Amino acid sequence: MSERGHTSGRRPGRPRNTEPSPEYVARMNQIVETAAKVFQAKGYDAGSLDDVAVALDLRKASLYYYVRSKAELLYRVFDRAITTALDNVQCCQEIDDPRERLAALIRLQAVSVALSPGYFTVFFDQRPRLSPDYEADIRSKERRYLRVFAEAVDAAVAAGVLPAVDPRFGAQAILGMTSWVYKWFDGERDDPEAFARTCAELLLGGGGVAAPAGVASSGSPARKAPASA
């Protein structure tokens, strides 16, 4: 997954290992972002490189200066999605209290997906289109992501905040509940924070999510989970 550098330098000798120019990186970012939009709207197979190129006011052949293949372009969309998500989620690792940590993860996932469903739609729904060449790379990052949630569930179970469920099952259950919003969420009508609160209440009882000050929790009762095993 090495990138070809675009050298504008004049140094003599063999200009090897030159890092990519800022223009190159910026253009690459535009391309990946545009590809994400195209693949979201039309799917990977029906979304053509021409669609991507035209949206950038380029010719299709020019894209091959930046990516080796359409498959690599899809991989770059995937990589950006999971890398961004991993970065976000790792901030929550610092939270010591099991209940607060899990609540933060739940809120983060629900709100992230609700606010920018684009990358997530591609990541989730085009997953079987990803070339086997890139599967291992994405899968390992995905596993790290799952592990963050599984560890949080484990800690929550140990602290009696959740019933004694299998950490992997629990993590997938929570990820399903919160990620599913990309299928049905209507940004015009629905409030992401309100849905995040719903998830937290269902899983942790009332008061689990630190809602922004001034937002009334309108009558949802505090529900305490008993300490278990």
Add this chain to the structure above:
Amino acid sequence: MSERGHTSGRRPGRPRNTEPSPEYVARMNQIVETAAKVFQAKGYDAGSLDDVAVALDLRKASLYYYVRSKAELLYRVFDRAITTALDNVQCCQEIDDPRERLAALIRLQAVSVALSPGYFTVFFDQRPRLSPDYEADIRSKERRYLRVFAEAVDAAVAAGVLPAVDPRFGAQAILGMTSWVYKWFDGERDDPEAFARTCAELLLGGGGVAAPAGVASSGSPARKAPASA
């Protein structure tokens, strides 16, 4: 969405409104089932009519005797998926106790999706490929499906079995948790019933699902939700 009948009758006059022959219906069922497999494995766009035809030992052109277009074939897969799911779920409507009804719906959804992810994968992930011609039909059935869950959540909230959440948000949260299994479930390794129990425990506390006799619930504590508003 009328079907062309395959008349082998010899009656004089205009043979109108003949119902499709049993062979025609059987063949149509095979075609839809095969299409579901192809669209699941390759996606709608990359899965060709030739793939479907070859799997049935037919020529591609012959499929046009049964469907008007590839788009209609996708619609038929969708229709079968949602119709079957609706039939299943409507049995739960008879259950009066709110807690038991919700538990039954949770289990049904989780187990159904885990046991036969094929149709669900197409239904969920190829949704944006469905032609606008068929959108309204599928969407209305989908809404009925959602309503079943929303009403169950509403009743559960009223009975104090769930915290006071918005019924639509709650229904989508539960559908997400349970449907998501088609993304990660490993039939070789995971037990569908065990995951269904996990979901029920997370949402309803212990003992919410009528597990098959003899299955120990290994230490999961009964968690009671307080009566609310």
Add this chain to the structure above:
DNA sequence: CCTACCGATCGGTAGG
């Protein structure tokens, strides 16, 4: 249900 075929699209390459 088949053979034969068309028009269009698309990923990718040559060569600059």
Add this chain to the structure above:
DNA sequence: CCTACCGATCGGTAGG
């Protein structure tokens, strides 16, 4: 980053 182009695939139709 462009023009020009190729080979392959695919949905759909004609006509039987």
